Amino acid sequence: MYRKEQYVFSGDQPRHAVIRNYTEADFDELIQIQAESFPPPFPSELWWNREQLMNHVTLFPEGAICVEVEGVLAGSMTALLVHFDPEHPDHRWEDVTDNGYIRNHDPKGETLYIVDICIRPGYRKLGLGQCMMQAMYELVVQRGLTRLLGGGRMPGYSRFADKLSPEQYVERVVSGEVKDPVITFLLRCGRVPVKVVADYLEDEESHNHAVLMEWKNPFTS
Template identity: 55%
Template sequence: MYKELYLMVDHIPQKMLIRNYTIADFEQLIEVQKLAFPPPFAADLWWTKEQIIEHVKRFSTGAICAEVNGEIIGSMTGLIIDSKQYGEQHQWSQVTDNGYIRNHNPFGDTLYVVDICVVPVYRKWGVGKWLMQSMYETVVQMRLSRLLGGGRMPGYAAKYEQFSIPPQKYVENVLSGEWTDPVISFMLRCGRMPVAIAENYLDDEESRHHAVIMEWRNPFM
C-alpha cells in the first residue's frame, strides 16, 4: 500500500503518507507504541522487533503506518483468520498468537485487527480513521467478508468504580450517547459495529480486561 492524502490541521493542509511498514521502521514503530499506550497499559504488550519482523514476513499487506514529514505517527496491523476457528469470547493472545501472527491464514475470511495506535498529539487529525479506512480497502480488495477486532474500553474502570456496573451496561450507555469512550466512540465513528463483549481479552486495567468485539462488513460481499 502506498497513498498520499492531506489532513486539515488548523485549516492548513498537511500531507500524510500511508504505506506498508518494513523491518527498518521498527524503532519508530516501538516508539509510537510507547507514546500511544502509556502506563497503566502493560509495557510488555508494546511491539518488539521480533514481532514486527513476523508482521512483515507473514502478512506485509496488513502492516501499515502513517507518516508525516518522514516521521511515523501511527500504525495498524492485521492478520487473516478463519472466523469459524474462534468464538466471540476469544482472547487477544489467542487470536493474534501473542502479537506474532504466526497463525495468519491466507485462506481465511476475516481480517482481524491486531493493533491500531496513533501518537496522542496527532489524534485529532483523523489519522486513526484513515488507517482504518485503508484496512477496509484491503478487506474489499482481498474479497474478505469483514474486518473484526477487539476494542479497548479505557473509560470502563472509572465508571465501574463509580457505579459498579457490568461491561454490557457501560457499552449500552456509550451506544445511547449518555457516555463516551475514547476507543469505542472512535470505532463507531469509523463504521465499526459491536457484536460481543469479551472477558479477559487483554491485560488492560483501564478496561478491566474487557473488550468490545467490533466488526465492519464488506458491503460488496
C-alpha cells in the first residue's frame, strides 16, 4: 500500500500532507468531497456512490489515492488498468471506466487510466492535485506500465464554443493564449494532449468534449 508524507505550501506557509490509499473508512468523506468539487451543472448522479468506492478499494486498491492536509481529507484520485490502442483512441468515459465501477479493470493492462480527480475547493491552492498525480506516475514506473492516460474536461470551452472548434480551443490553451481550469492544470502536471474526444462525458461546460492527455513512462521504450 502507498503512503507518502510531505509538505505543501499555502503561500510561504508549510502544511503537512499525507498521500495514501483510501479505504472504506473514508467513503462518506469522499462522497462529500465529490459534492463540493462538482457542483451543478455537473450531474450529481456522477458523484461517487459507496458501491463504486468499494470496487475501487477491492479491485485495484493501488489506484485509489487520497490526500490529507493536517488530518483533513482534502481530495482523491482514482485509476484502473486498461489496454489502450493509440490507433483507435476514441472512447467514452462511461465505457472505459465502467461508469466508475471499474469492473473492467484488467490487471494485465499497460495503461493506468485516471477515472477521476477532485480537490475540496478550499484546498485548491496547495498543489494537492500535482501531489496525487505524482503518486500515480510513481505507480506507472513501479509497475513498468507504458503510460498514464485520462480524459481532461475543458470547462473553459463554453466561453469560446461560438467561435472556436474544440481542437482550436485546445491549441489556444497549449499555446498559453487561454487558461483552462483543467487542461492547464494537467499540462502543469506533465501531461501531453493526445486527441480531443467528442461525447466523452455529459458535461455542459465542456460541450461534452474532453482532451485525452497522457504521461509516458520515461523508463520504457
